[in-house]
Amino acid sequence: MAWYDDPSKTTFVGTYANEKQFRWDLEAASKRGWVVQSSEQDQEPVIGAPPTTKLQVTFVRQEDWLDNRKREIADSLLHSATRAADEKDARHMKAADELARAEEAFTARLDAVSLVPDSGREQAERDLLGALKDVIARRRAALKAKEEAIKEMDSAVVLGASEFARSVAMLKQSRESESARLEAELALLPTQELVVRAAKDWREAGDRRMAAEEQLRRRAAEHEAKSETLGAHATRRNELAGSLAPRRPQ
Numbered sequence: 001m002a003w004y005d006d007p008s009k010t011t012f013v014g015t016y017a018n019e020k021q022f023r024w025d026l027e028a029a030s031k032r033g034w035v036v037q038s039s040e041q042d043q044e045p046v047i048g049a050p051p052t053t054k055l056q057v058t059f060v061r062q063e064d065w066l067d068n069r070k071r072e073i074a075d076s077l078l079h080s081a082t083r084a085a086d087e088k089d090a091r092h093m094k095a096a097d098e099l100a101r102a103e104e105a106f107t108a109r110l111d112a113v114s115l116v117p118d119s120g121r122e123q124a125e126r127d128l129l130g131a132l133k134d135v136i137a138r139r140r141a142a143l144k145a146k147e148e149a150i151k152e153m154d155s156a157v158v159l160g161a162s163e164f165a166r167s168v169a170m171l172k173q174s175r176e177s178e179s180a181r182l183e184a185e186l187a188l189l190p191t192q193e194l195v196v197r198a199a200k201d202w203r204e205a206g207d208r209r210m211a212a213e214e215q216l217r218r219r220a221a222e223h224e225a226k227s228e229t230l231g232a233h234a235t236r237r238n239e240l241a242g243s244l245a246p247r248r249p250q
Contacts, residue, residue: 004029004059007066016055025059033065074159081156085164088152092145092171099138106131118206122199129192132185139182146171146178 003012004025012034016022026036037058109128116124153161153168 002028004032004034010061012059014057014059016057019055022055022057026057029059033062033069034059035062078156078159078161081152081159082161082164085149085152085156085161088145088149089167092142092149095138095142095145099135099142102131102135102138106135122196122203125192125196125199129189129196132189132192136182136185136189139178139185143175143178143182146175150175 003009003014012029014022014025016025037060106128109124109131113121113124113128150168150171153164153171156164157168
């Protein structure tokens, strides 16, 4: 650690072989609250003057520099924490809005699924399953964003940003209900998947029934046609047979 970075030092006497070395330390030290102590014996060297002996300069720390620096650091940390908390809160609000839209879409599909005709039942159940999965994904994202917002707000409150105290308390309270909703939706998910599979089986069974009925109708029509053909042939045969019968003498 350089002497001008040591917060415990308030005085330092530097000895320099030339003016260039002194200027390097003077520039660095002045940025950290050090000034050259004026005295009649030790005059600040003149730029451009050729050094004849080693330079010895006394530096002193400004009395209020450390306190001001601590306040600047604290204010900077508080500003950074506040900005981070605001950013995380904004992300949480965006995730919450996306979740609300997903919930509305799921509710609409749930209300509509019982009104669709049988021909569209399977697709309606699939759409409902997709909406449920979307809600679950959005809720997980919202919970993650909520956790990140709580973490940043807690940090900001610790550093003195008391305006976040109420917000973080509300987020923590809502976190429990959101977690409970997620558990309920996850429990619903396998049931809806079973409904989709059952709807598919039901449709396929209906398709098979309709195909069987259609085949039965075709076979009945073929049977009827063959019956008509057989009847026509039988009638013609009877007519021909009748013409061959011997006639009785009169």
